[in-house]
Amino acid sequence: MPIALLALTISAFAIGTTEFVIVGLIPTIATDLHISVPSAGMLVSLYALGVAVGAPVLTALTGRLPRKALLLSLMALFTLGNLLAWKAPGYESLVVARILTGLAHGVFFSIGSTIATGLVPKEKAASAIAIMFTGLTVALVTGVPLGTFIGQHFGWRETFLAVSGLGMIAFVGSLLFVPSSIPHTPPASLLQQARVLAEPRLLLVYAKTAIGYGGSFIPFTFLASILQDVSGFSANAVGLVMLVYGVSVAAGNIWGGRLADRHGPIPALRLVFLLLAAVLFVLTFTAPHPWLVVATVLAWGAVAFGNVPGLQVYVVKQAERHTPDAVDVASGLNIAAFNLGIAGAAWAGGLIVTHLGLMHTPWIGALVVLVALGLTELSGRLDRAAGFDARGTLPAGAAMH
Numbered sequence: 001m002p003i004a005l006l007a008l009t010i011s012a013f014a015i016g017t018t019e020f021v022i023v024g025l026i027p028t029i030a031t032d033l034h035i036s037v038p039s040a041g042m043l044v045s046l047y048a049l050g051v052a053v054g055a056p057v058l059t060a061l062t063g064r065l066p067r068k069a070l071l072l073s074l075m076a077l078f079t080l081g082n083l084l085a086w087k088a089p090g091y092e093s094l095v096v097a098r099i100l101t102g103l104a105h106g107v108f109f110s111i112g113s114t115i116a117t118g119l120v121p122k123e124k125a126a127s128a129i130a131i132m133f134t135g136l137t138v139a140l141v142t143g144v145p146l147g148t149f150i151g152q153h154f155g156w157r158e159t160f161l162a163v164s165g166l167g168m169i170a171f172v173g174s175l176l177f178v179p180s181s182i183p184h185t186p187p188a189s190l191l192q193q194a195r196v197l198a199e200p201r202l203l204l205v206y207a208k209t210a211i212g213y214g215g216s217f218i219p220f221t222f223l224a225s226i227l228q229d230v231s232g233f234s235a236n237a238v239g240l241v242m243l244v245y246g247v248s249v250a251a252g253n254i255w256g257g258r259l260a261d262r263h264g265p266i267p268a269l270r271l272v273f274l275l276l277a278a279v280l281f282v283l284t285f286t287a288p289h290p291w292l293v294v295a296t297v298l299a300w301g302a303v304a305f306g307n308v309p310g311l312q313v314y315v316v317k318q319a320e321r322h323t324p325d326a327v328d329v330a331s332g333l334n335i336a337a338f339n340l341g342i343a344g345a346a347w348a349g350g351l352i353v354t355h356l357g358l359m360h361t362p363w364i365g366a367l368v369v370l371v372a373l374g375l376t377e378l379s380g381r382l383d384r385a386a387g388f389d390a391r392g393t394l395p396a397g398a399a400m401h
Contacts, residue, residue: 011135241294249302256308
């Protein structure tokens, strides 16, 4: 493995940690800054909005910059954003810090895959991308619980200081080891991206992604508050429960990928969305019971991200069919859809907490996931009407409608 790939993986780890660690710190931040829990939850929304804007728009605008210079600029912006969060005098400056880091996140994952594949021979391209993305998975398993632990014991600001330290390590690693001349083709223009968004079948996938992912994030944004205020866990124990969730996510991601490979994306998504809705409904009743809620969180992690492989495979299949000259654009816009779902969910969750109460977030989240299940059924029917099987391929001898 080229050492430059390790620098990219550390960058992905730092970025993944800063995105999700906020969930474990929301009650602490709300108390310290004298704001409501829903206002603290908006820090999740605004970060995700930064990612959703940064991925397509800033990637297109920075398309002609040398890759190494852009990578170093992104890690510098990411580090400065986290240092600003560390020193934020109030809520408004913390909001600015989260948006800045979200913008860096969006562009990093748009260009990171092409940089990773440029570091290895062609036959190892998929492995290089997989290695870089393990940084995200490891962030969920170790970075988020560790960051939550730091926040609970030393203050939430110190969590952002620790993440900015990771950003500095990633910056230095990229500066020293990423080669200056990485070949790249300029990413898609905003006009090319707009053409993809005019394709109804791809819009259906993006809606499924945003709604399915968003349904889970309505309660997930306020998981730390549920664990402390309803389940009765101490602030210190929240980090341990987040660790349980992270380990389960890592396993669920692999399971979701194998399910989509074996049965095709639509049957896999149908099962994952159904299980996810069931787990969120169950959480409504298990939340007051500490051991039952830990078991529910374990089950939740196993299905929460299990839809990601199926959604990504499905959007590529749809793009190959409907916009074959813009498959990469279509895939990248699905990442934006994930983050739009997170942004909308955290905002909606805040409204639910304000007007209905904390424990209305799980069952409403379950209903939203069922909408994604309905869209999945619609996609499957449209595929069958066009003569495609569950794997999205035409049976031998069939003509495409």
